[in-house]
Structure formats: C-alpha cells, structure tokens
Amino acid sequence: MRTFRIAAALAAAATLAATAAAIPATAAVSGRSANHTKLARINDPLATMGDQFGHGVAINAAGTEAIVGAYESLGGNGRAYLYRSTHGVWSTTPAATFSDPTGAGSHFGYSVALSPNGTTAYIGADHANIGARSAAGAVFVYKSSHGAWPKK
8 A cells, every 4th residue: 555655646746847847937026015916927038948947036135136047948058147127117038148158067047146236146056067076066256347247
C-alpha cells in the first residue's frame, strides 16, 4: 500500500512540475498597502517556456525600478530585465536588458538586486565559470549613467 501511495505522490508531483514548466512566467509588482493591491503584471519579454522569469526580483527604495531575472533564458545563459514605473504605471517593456557576457550557461539572473537609489544592478550567476573552476558562481555589477544602462 505504501509503495502505491509514494508512486502516486511522485506521479502527481511530476505532473505538477511539468505543468508549471509549460507556463510562461510573470512577475507581479504590488504596492505597499494593507491589502497589497496588484499594480502590474510584467510578462517574460521572450515568452519562452522554462526561462524561470521572475525567479529573482528586486525593486529600488523609491519603488520606481524593478529588476527581474530569467536564469534559464537563452538555454541557461540567462538574462535580467530592468523595468520602470512612471507616475505609478509600470512599463511592460524592459528599459534595459542584461545578458551573460560569457554566454556559457552560467544561470545569469539567478539572483538580482538593485541599490536603494536604483543606479546599480547586481546580477548573480550561480553557475558562472571562474577560470578553470566550473560553476563557481559570480556577481556582475552594472552602473547606470544618468539613467542609461550599458547595452549588454
């Protein structure tokens, strides 16, 4: 009886995982209020299944810029996208797109952070190669200049 229950649970978990992987991801931005009103829904700009868009999300202190990671994008090379809010309305088109400069399956965008003023982006790549050390991990740091981000 136990074997059947374990097998059934494993089958259900596999079905749930396959269903979740087949749904293009989104990131929702909510305001600070007692009822957490949804302000926007930002979809994966590539709309590719399995990109893991939204795995890492960070917002600046003013609540006007958000960075969203998609570490499985481009076959595991990964990407991160910066979005802006103007007068409380979130753009659904990225203001900047960051890609793994090594292009080596590093899971670029696995983790993301923004400085409080939103001028520095930190993008983690947990499988980045460091010389001969495979999948050692790295953090890439980008600085905006007068609101413009480097084109990567």
